[in-house]
Amino acid sequence: MLYIVPTPIGNLEDITLRALRVLREEVSVILAEDTRTTRHLLDHYAIRTPLRAFHAHNEHALVDKVVTELSAGTAMALVSDAGTPGISDPGFLLVRACRQAGIRVECLPGPTAFVPALVASGLPCDRFHFEGFLPHKKGRKMRLKYLADLPHTFVLYESPHRLLRCLTELSEVCGQDRRACVARELTKVFEEIITAPLSELLAAFHQREVKGEIVVVVAGKTID
Ligand code: SAM
Numbered sequence: 615m616l617y618i619v620p621t622p623i624g625n626l627e628d629i630t631l632r633a634l635r636v637l638r639e640e641v642s643v644i645l646a647e648d649t650r651t652t653r654h655l656l657d658h659y660a661i662r663t664p665l666r667a668f669h670a671h672n673e674h675a676l677v678d679k680v681v682t683e684l685s686a687g688t689a690m691a692l693v694s695d696a697g698t699p700g701i702s703d704p705g706f707l708l709v710r711a712c713r714q715a716g717i718r719v720e721c722l723p724g725p726t727a728f729v730p731a732l733v734a735s736g737l738p739c740d741r742f743h744f745e746g747f748l749p750h751k752k753g754r755k756m757r758l759k760y761l762a763d764l765p766h767t768f769v770l771y772e773s774p775h776r777l778l779r780c781l782t783e784l785s786e787v788c789g790q791d792r793r794a795c796v797a798r799e800l801t802k803v804f805e806e807i808i809t810a811p812l813s814e815l816l817a818a819f820h821q822r823e824v825k826g827e828i829v830v831v832v833a834g835k836t837i838d
Contacts, residue, residue, distance in 0.1 A: 624799065632722055644664070646665045679710070702747060765790050
């Protein structure tokens with residue numbers, strides 16, 4: 615049995631009772647993206663389950679070994695540094711391999727950054743496209759062009775030092791009047807959610823040093 619366990623994106627209280635029970639009692643090993651980050655969470659909840667590193671740089675090499683152990687009956691949980699594994703984080707390769715090997719996989723519902731950003735943005739959330747991180751170089755322009763033409767809201771993950779570049783490029787392809795939202799430091803002390811036309815967001819973030827974790831939500835193209 616493999617459990618996919620979402621963990622807080624900032625506020626340590628954002629973890630379900632079931633997630634805590636699974637991490638504490640149901641598994642013998644927790645596969646963690648960064649064992650130090652997860653240790654901090656486990657210490658907070660006095661959970662002593664052993665941790666093992668499982669991240670983007672070793673997942674290809676480890677998948678077969680983990681599948682063998684799971685097949686032999688070891689119950690494990692997969693967590694990432696924050697939010698839901700598999701969402702712009704390692705997880706897909708392992709889940710696919712488990713499914714192919716007939717191993718039961720359960721993904722617990724829980725925190726992920728794009729849902730609170732989307733819902734709190736005030737932009738239409740009945741239909742949306744999740745893009746995650748844009749490519750930094752190759753294919754970036756093509757992705758932006760594709761996104762700009764979507765008729766529904768789309769969601770990007772962005773790092774603080776690339777926010778201005780991202781807003782500038784979005785403004786070029788979507789037009790500066792398109793409404794968008796910058797959701798920063800969700801669930802944390804300095805949470806900030808600003809929804810405005812791209813031109814205003816650009817002006818606002820131009821004048822300041824941007825820090826923290828960021829989700830950008832952009833309204834879909836309206837057909838005139
Ligand atoms: N697995 C995570 C999830 O379920 O959302 C995403 C992991 S991805 C490596 C990290 C990105 O998620 C950050 O660069 C940022 O775009 C977004 N993110 C994570 N925590 C956030 C927070 N507290 N506020 C805003 N964005 C956040």
